[in-house]
Amino acid sequence: MASVDRDVLRDRIADRREDLVDLLGELIAQESVTGNEKPAQEVVVSRLESLGLEIDTWDPDVEELRDHPGFFETSSYADYGYEDRPNVAATRPGTGDGRSLTLSGHVDVVPVNEGEWRYDPWDATIEDGRLYGRGSNDMLGGVASMLVAVETLEDLGVELAGDLTVQTTVEEEDGGPGGVLSALERGYQPDAAIITEPSGLPNVGMASAGVMYFRVRVPGKSAHAAQGYAGVNAIGKATKLYRALDDLDRERKARISYEPAFRENPKLEGHETNLNVGTIAGGDWPSTVPSEAVLEGRIGWPPGETREEVRADVEAAVRDAAESDEWLSDHPPGIEWFGWNAAPHELDTDAEIVRLARANAEAITGGETTFTGGSAGNDERFYNRYYDIPCPSVGPRGDNIHGADEYVEIDSLVETAQTLALTAVDWCRTAE
Numbered sequence: 333m334a335s336v337d338r339d340v341l342r343d344r345i346a347d348r349r350e351d352l353v354d355l356l357g358e359l360i361a362q363e364s365v366t367g368n369e370k371p372a373q374e375v376v377v378s379r380l381e382s383l384g385l386e387i388d389t390w391d392p393d394v395e396e397l398r399d400h401p402g403f404f405e406t407s408s409y410a411d412y413g414y415e416d417r418p419n420v421a422a423t424r425p426g427t428g429d430g431r432s433l434t435l436s437g438h439v440d441v442v443p444v445n446e447g448e449w450r451y452d453p454w455d456a457t458i459e460d461g462r463l464y465g466r467g468s469n470d471m472l473g474g475v476a477s478m479l480v481a482v483e484t485l486e487d488l489g490v491e492l493a494g495d496l497t498v499q500t501t502v503e504e505e506d507g508g509p510g511g512v513l514s515a516l517e518r519g520y521q522p523d524a525a526i527i528t529e530p531s532g533l534p535n536v537g538m539a540s541a542g543v544m545y546f547r548v549r550v551p552g553k554s555a556h557a558a559q560g561y562a563g564v565n566a567i568g569k570a571t572k573l574y575r576a577l578d579d580l581d582r583e584r585k586a587r588i589s590y591e592p593a594f595r596e597n598p599k600l601e602g603h604e605t606n607l608n609v610g611t612i613a614g615g616d617w618p619s620t621v622p623s624e625a626v627l628e629g630r631i632g633w634p635p636g637e638t639r640e641e642v643r644a645d646v647e648a649a650v651r652d653a654a655e656s657d658e659w660l661s662d663h664p665p666g667i668e669w670f671g672w673n674a675a676p677h678e679l680d681t682d683a684e685i686v687r688l689a690r691a692n693a694e695a696i697t698g699g700e701t702t703f704t705g706g707s708a709g710n711d712e713r714f715y716n717r718y719y720d721i722p723c724p725s726v727g728p729r730g731d732n733i734h735g736a737d738e739y740v741e742i743d744s745l746v747e748t749a750q751t752l753a754l755t756a757v758d759w760c761r762t763a764e
C-alpha cells in the first residue's frame with residue numbers, strides 16, 4: 333500500500349508482540365558483552381535477510397577514524413582490536429526523493445554483576461509484564477523494536493519516499509567510535525536518525541554528557557620502611573591529590589546544573605556533573621616506601637562546557653594541590669587523558685524529527701513527553717555534534733541498566749516499535 337492506515341500499522345505491530353519478545357530473548361542469549369558483538373549481529377543479519385534487503389557488514393577500520401575529532405582509542409579496541417566486530421546496516425530504498433532516516437542501536441552490553449542477579453542474565457525471564465536479562469533495556473530491546481518496526485512496514489508493503497536504514501553497531505558501552513562513528517564515516521549520513529536507547533517512552537532523549545578518563549601519576553621516593561626518613565611516600569601524596577579532586581567535584585556540583593538530567597532522574601539534582609576517582613594503585617612491598625602511586629578517574633558533565641575547559645579544571649586542581657606541597661612542587665605529578673573522550677551534546681527539541689517522534693510517542697502511550705538526558709555519554713552525539721544530523725533517543729521503559737536484574741517493560745517495546753514505524757512514515761513520507 334502506498335498510503336498508510338496508521339491504525340492498521342499500529343495493530344499489526346501489536347500483533348507481533350510475541351515475536352518481538354522472542355527476538356529480544358534470542359539477542360540477549362548471545363551474551364554480546366562489548367568485544368563479543370558478532371553473535372548478536374548474526375541474529376540481526378538473519379532477520380534482515382528475511383526482508384530481502386541488501387546487507388552491509390563491516391569491521392571498523394581504526395586508521396580511517398583516527399583523525400576524526402570524535403575519535404578516541406577505546407579500551408575494547410586495545411583489548412580485542414576491531415576484527416570480527418562487525419557493524420551492520422541495511423537500507424530499504426525509498427521510492428521517491430523523500431527524506432532519509434536511520435534507526436540505529438548498539439548490540440553490545442556491559443558485563444554481568446556476578447552473584448547479584450535473581451534472574452539468569454542470559455536467558456530472558458518474563459514476569460509481571462517485564463522481561464529480565466542483560467541488555468533487555470540497554471539496548472537490545474530497542475534493537476528488537478526497530479527491527480520489528482521495519483519488518484511490519486515491509487510486510488504491509490508501505491512504500492516510503494525516503495530511504496529507511498536500519499543499523500546496529502558495536503562498542504557503544506566503550507565510547508562508540510568503532511560503531512556509530514564508523515557507520516557515519518562509511519557514508520551512512522541520513523537526513524535524520526533515531527537511536528533506540530531506552531529513553532522511557534513517552535520521554536525522548538535529547539542530550540548526552542561529556543565523559544573523559546584521566547590518570548594521575550604521583551611520584552615519591554623509595555626507601556626501606558625502617559629508614560623512612562629518606563623516602564617520600566607516594567601513596568600519602570596521592571591522598572592529597574585525591575582530596576583536591578574531591579573538593580573540585582564539590583565545587584563543580586555547586587556551580588553546574590542541568591535540568592534535563594534531573595527531569596530523567598530527580599536524584600541527579602545537584603549531581604549532574606561528577607568526578608570519580610575509580611582506582612588507586614601504588615607501592616609494591618609493605619616494608620618499602622612507595623615511589624609511585626597512580627590514580628585513575630572519570631569526569632562526566634552535562635552540556636555547557638567544552639572538553640578543554642573541563643580538562644583545564646582538573647589539571648588546575650592537581651597543579652594547585654601539588655604547588656602547596658614541598659615535595660610535589662619540585663616533583664609535579666603527571667596527568668594523562670586516556671580512553672573515553674566524549675564531548676557532550678544537546679539537541680534542539682524543536683527539530684522536526686523530535687517533534688514527530690514526540691507526537692507519535694504521546695499518541696501511542698497516552699502520556700506526556702519529558703525531554704531528558706545529559707547524565708551519561710551516548711552515541712547520539714556523533715550525529716548531533718559532528719554531522720549536524722538531528723538524532724533523538726526514542727526507546728522503551730525499564731530499569732537497572734548496567735546493574736543486576738535489568739529489565740524492560742514489554743508494553744513499551746511494542747510502543748517503541750509503533751512510534752518508530754509511524755515516525756518513519758511521517759519523516760520519509762509515503763510515495764504518491
Ligand SMILES: [Zn+2]
Nearest residue numbers: 470471504529
Ligand atoms: Zn546504551
